[in-house]
Amino acid sequence: MSRASTPRSLRWPSRRGQARTRRGQLIAHPEEREQYAAAKFASAEQSNAECGRVMDYNQRKQPVIRDILERMFRAHGLID
Incomplete structure (x- = not known):
């Protein structure tokens, strides 16, 4: 399914929306x-x-960021 055909309610937000x-x-x-x-x-x-x-700085932060993102995605019902 292309982004154009994906219902707006199912799309992940824009970069600005992701930051918010x-x-x-x-x-x-x-x-x-x-x-x-x-x-x-x-x-x-x-x-x-x-x-x-x-x-290198970003790679060292990556595990913590991935953990936080996973919890956030689960909370928003984006993953099981």
Whole structure:
């Protein structure tokens, strides 16, 4: 099914909508916000110590972000 033929209610939001959804998830769940902040700071600290690349910084945060996104998708009924 192409995006054009997918009912609007079933489409994942635009990039701006995705950012609002992720931000809303972090606002609504302080424990996830703290988990995300800790991952960001730890990754930044390691990147700075190693003069690492942005890609390395992002890869270190990835497991935490994927966990948060999975919970968010389940909460919105996008996955089982």
